[in-house]
Amino acid sequence: MLSVRLRKQRGPFALDVAFDAPTPGVVALFGASGCGKTTLIDLIAGLLRPDAGRVEVDGEVLFEAGRADLAPERRAVGYVFQDARLFPHRSVLGNLRYGERRAKRRAPTASFEEIVELLGLAELLARRPHQLSGGERQRVAIGRALLSRPRLLLLDEPLASIDRVRRQEVLPYLERLRDRFRIPIVYVSHQFEEVLRLATHVVLLEAGAVSTQGDVASVSRSGALHTLLGPDAAGAVVEGEIEAVAPPGIASVRIGEGVISIPARRAAVGRRVRVQVRASEVVLAIEPPRGLAQANLLEGRIAALAPEATGSQLVEVDVGGPRLLSRASAERARELRLAVGQKVWLVVSSAAVRGDFPAS
Amino acid sequence: MPLLGELEREALRLSLTIALRSVVVSLPLATLAAWLLTRVRFPGRTIFDALVHLPLVLPPVVVGYLLLVAFGARGPLGGFLERTFSLHLVFTSAGAALATAVMTFPLMVRAIRLSLESIDPGLEQAARTLGAGPFDRFLTITLPLTTPGLLAGAITAFAAGLGEFGAVITFASNIPGETRTLPLALYTALQQPGGDAAAARLAALSFSLGLAGLLASESLARWVRRRMGR
Numbered sequence: 001m002l003s004v005r006l007r008k009q010r011g012p013f014a015l016d017v018a019f020d021a022p023t024p025g026v027v028a029l030f031g032a033s034g035c036g037k038t039t040l041i042d043l044i045a046g047l048l049r050p051d052a053g054r055v056e057v058d059g060e061v062l063f064e065a066g067r068a069d070l071a072p073e074r075r076a077v078g079y080v081f082q083d084a085r086l087f088p089h090r091s092v093l094g095n096l097r098y099g100e101r102r103a104k105r106r107a108p109t110a111s112f113e114e115i116v117e118l119l120g121l122a123e124l125l126a127r128r129p130h131q132l133s134g135g136e137r138q139r140v141a142i143g144r145a146l147l148s149r150p151r152l153l154l155l156d157e158p159l160a161s162i163d164r165v166r167r168q169e170v171l172p173y174l175e176r177l178r179d180r181f182r183i184p185i186v187y188v189s190h191q192f193e194e195v196l197r198l199a200t201h202v203v204l205l206e207a208g209a210v211s212t213q214g215d216v217a218s219v220s221r222s223g224a225l226h227t228l229l230g231p232d233a234a235g236a237v238v239e240g241e242i243e244a245v246a247p248p249g250i251a252s253v254r255i256g257e258g259v260i261s262i263p264a265r266r267a268a269v270g271r272r273v274r275v276q277v278r279a280s281e282v283v284l285a286i287e288p289p290r291g292l293a294q295a296n297l298l299e300g301r302i303a304a305l306a307p308e309a310t311g312s313q314l315v316e317v318d319v320g321g322p323r324l325l326s327r328a329s330a331e332r333a334r335e336l337r338l339a340v341g342q343k344v345w346l347v348v349s350s351a352a353v354r355g356d357f358p359a360s
Numbered sequence: 361m362p363l364l365g366e367l368e369r370e371a372l373r374l375s376l377t378i379a380l381r382s383v384v385v386s387l388p389l390a391t392l393a394a395w396l397l398t399r400v401r402f403p404g405r406t407i408f409d410a411l412v413h414l415p416l417v418l419p420p421v422v423v424g425y426l427l428l429v430a431f432g433a434r435g436p437l438g439g440f441l442e443r444t445f446s447l448h449l450v451f452t453s454a455g456a457a458l459a460t461a462v463m464t465f466p467l468m469v470r471a472i473r474l475s476l477e478s479i480d481p482g483l484e485q486a487a488r489t490l491g492a493g494p495f496d497r498f499l500t501i502t503l504p505l506t507t508p509g510l511l512a513g514a515i516t517a518f519a520a521g522l523g524e525f526g527a528v529i530t531f532a533s534n535i536p537g538e539t540r541t542l543p544l545a546l547y548t549a550l551q552q553p554g555g556d557a558a559a560a561r562l563a564a565l566s567f568s569l570g571l572a573g574l575l576a577s578e579s580l581a582r583w584v585r586r587r588m589g590r
Binding site: 045047071072073074075076077078079081083085087088089098099102103144145148 | 480482483485486487488489490491492493496500501504505507587
């Protein structure tokens with residue numbers, strides 16, 4: 001368990017945050033820039049001193065106002081900075097060994113060779129930081145932090161300083177990192193796609209305070225997130241298992257009691273995937289629609305109704321466990337006389353589905 | 361006839377050794393002063409800053425005089441050094457090195473300070489999160505990254521030290537074989553009838569020395585920059 005309660009006043013900006021997240025796992029701190037994400041992880045790392053609060057990781061208290069305040073160098077908290085911060089006077093190998101050499105008393109996370117292999121660093125060891133691309137630099141920074149045998153890993157928008165194409169040089173490695181090691185990770189981001197791909201728990205920050213938190217699925221249905229992302233991006237995140245792959249590249253994924261087919265690059269029967277289904281692309285019917293392929297037709301009951309600023313309704317439908325969102329315009333919502341508990345059918349167009357990410 | 365006569369050789373040797381000794385003595389102190397001025401907030405910082413820079417604006421003779429007052433046999437520091445280490449500074453080459461060190465101190469501090477200020481404090485923070493304590497960080501991050509400044513400071517101070525005149529002649533006098541460095545030998549030659557040729561040779565020697573120093577410092581700086589990848 002990662003338990004954080006922190007307060008900090010910085011000039012006019014006040015941060016007051018509390019959350020508990022399961023470990024191991026990836027906690028995504030998500031929010032617009034300036035909402036206090038970096039301040040929060042600086043406080044967790046000990047680079048800033050909180051005014052009050054407590055930070056505990058798996059039973060170890062790193063900070064408790066008036067009682068305990070471990071210096072950053074004693075916290076064993078790995079920090080991957082937005083700008084990597086590799087030491088320019090040391091080679092990649094020298095950077096990697098820096099933290100490792102100072103952490104000999106703790107049990108290793110993994111062997112040097114394993115981490116080098118996982119992050120694809122073998123070719124880079126002799127290079128100097130200025131000879132690396134942005135993506136390579138971040139991978140070295142992640143390796144350096146991992147080798148310092150941390151009990152917690154903080155990643156501050158590790159992809160922010162890398163262009164879109166090069167992000168693919170890092171993202172798959174982050175997934176591997178999450179799945180291979182049992183280190184709790186705090187991942188700061190303002191890109192929802194990264195959260196969708198990596199997070200097990202999401203903490204939504206707004207102006208220095210937590211507006212929503214929970215697992216990815218529940219946060220994906222929250223109004224706070226939709227306000228942040230804009231109405232077009234609203235959509236429920238669901239996970240399911242691939243039941244069949246046919247034709248190649250198209251996977252049938254079981255979502256609750258129904259099946260939707262999605263384009264999937266790495267489809268394999270039995271693999272769990274996580275997808276986001278955009279609310280505006282999900283058509284809602286109050287009678288079973290006819291003349292449609294069985295796939296992409298889901299049956300369920302309305303679990304909640306949330307009016308939006310434009311007058312339309314976001315309809316949350318329980319499809320046998322997982323919940324999907326569908327947007328109904330104001331007129332249509334009136335016409336259908338939707339009510340909680342009502343039985344409905346959802347038609348999910350494949351354009352509604354975003355992402356095909358291995359679920360942790 | 362050899363390239364350098366007895367007179368030039370001795371003056372050159374003295375200039376080089378005295379400048380070198382002054383650099384060796386002042387480098388650690390200048391590093392400390394530069395570090396204090398960039399990284400530590402303490403009361404009296406402004407006054408300390410001014411004191412460090414004073415030799416730049418004071419007439420060198422005044423610096424020599426102040427050194428005489430402090431380090432003379434009956435001065436507070438001179439007496440102490442004499443009794444504890446039997447170290448004589450007045451009229452010795454050690455004294456000449458001290459006067460040179462004091463005069464070139466601000467140059468050295470400025471170069472190191474510039475270098476220190478250009479270090480991204482984020483790198484020291486990164487070292488912190490990797491488990492490095494304060495002294496460890498200074499040795500493994502701050503100091504190596506200050507190398508360009510240390511080299512530049514040392515070379516500039518050395519080159520300037522070769523030509524230090526006023527403070528040396530005031531504090532350590534003009535003793536052949538002890539404190540008669542290149543500029544002092546040049547000055548002496550000019551005082552003697554028929555010394556023009558000797559003076560010209562010494563001037564040419566000083567000129568080449570200065571030029572070589574500047575070139576060496578430039579190529580060293582380039583080498584360091586390449587190593588750091590900037």
